[in-house]
Amino acid sequence: MSLDLPRTAAVASRLVVVEATGSTNADLRASAADQRAWPHLSVLVTEDQTAGRGRLDRTWVAPAGTALAVSVLLRDLPRDPAVRGWIPLAAGLALADAVAAQLPACEVAVKWPNDVLVDGAKISGILAEATADAVVVGAGVNTRMSREQLPVPTATSFAAQDAAVDEDLLLVTYLTGLDRWLTALAAGEDALTSGLHAAVTARCATVGQAVRVSLPDGSSLEGTAGALDPDGRLLVVADGATRAVSAGDVVHVRPA
Numbered sequence: 001m002s003l004d005l006p007r008t009a010a011v012a013s014r015l016v017v018v019e020a021t022g023s024t025n026a027d028l029r030a031s032a033a034d035q036r037a038w039p040h041l042s043v044l045v046t047e048d049q050t051a052g053r054g055r056l057d058r059t060w061v062a063p064a065g066t067a068l069a070v071s072v073l074l075r076d077l078p079r080d081p082a083v084r085g086w087i088p089l090a091a092g093l094a095l096a097d098a099v100a101a102q103l104p105a106c107e108v109a110v111k112w113p114n115d116v117l118v119d120g121a122k123i124s125g126i127l128a129e130a131t132a133d134a135v136v137v138g139a140g141v142n143t144r145m146s147r148e149q150l151p152v153p154t155a156t157s158f159a160a161q162d163a164a165v166d167e168d169l170l171l172v173t174y175l176t177g178l179d180r181w182l183t184a185l186a187a188g189e190d191a192l193t194s195g196l197h198a199a200v201t202a203r204c205a206t207v208g209q210a211v212r213v214s215l216p217d218g219s220s221l222e223g224t225a226g227a228l229d230p231d232g233r234l235l236v237v238a239d240g241a242t243r244a245v246s247a248g249d250v251v252h253v254r255p256a
Helices: 006-011 024-031 081-102 167-188 196-203
Strands: 014-018 042-046 067-074 108-111 115-118 121-130 135-142 210-214 220-228 234-238 241-245 253-255
Touching (some): 006 167, 024 042, 024 121, 067 167, 081 121, 081 135, 108 196, 167 196, 196 220, 220 241
Parallel strands (some): 014 042
Antiparallel strands (some): 042 067, 067 135, 108 115, 210 220
8 A cells, every 4th residue: 555644744854655675774874964855854664675674683574565664864863972872762662652542452662672562562673773973763663464474473563453553643643752852852961851761661661570681692681670771771680780781782671
């Protein structure tokens, strides 16, 4: 089906909908140097992404027409590069809010650091990538994927929830929320002052859970996710000690 996104077009500084592409993130990164043609809050969308990637170069593939791939170009960034680490979490929060608006009977949460869950199953993943002077935030959302098409038993979609998704409403709500949190983060210059830390914590399913964190060296850390620190790292309490785990060190976090 052809995407009709008038509300999203009214909010995005530039909206480009393509029939198919390898990766919306890769396309937007390649265009990011042209600041005039691709200003802050430019958006690239498709329902047929053939070479999508997640964190740690994991592949992300869905049958054509069953999922949205959307990438947003962000230029109005916090001055402190360390604060920009909160951008993926802000995107996760904004997307979770957008999903929840159309699934009011479900429990919608953020799984640290980059997934959106519906009743504990993954409906979306987020990947943020920096360019020379911008950040591209990509998200994949399972929209019309049937239960039989879901890649793993722990995934879900709007269709699997017996919900008819409004893609335009989903995207405009996500885009508006992301821009609002980014503006607040830039103005406050930290996640605590902006309120982002509290909002993400409230929406985060990982905090308070028993977790197992797979580390790059092949070892694992098992404990309780106590909180998010001011830099957005997950604080895991294990054997009486607290360890701060950054997104770059984590393969996955899931309840034990």
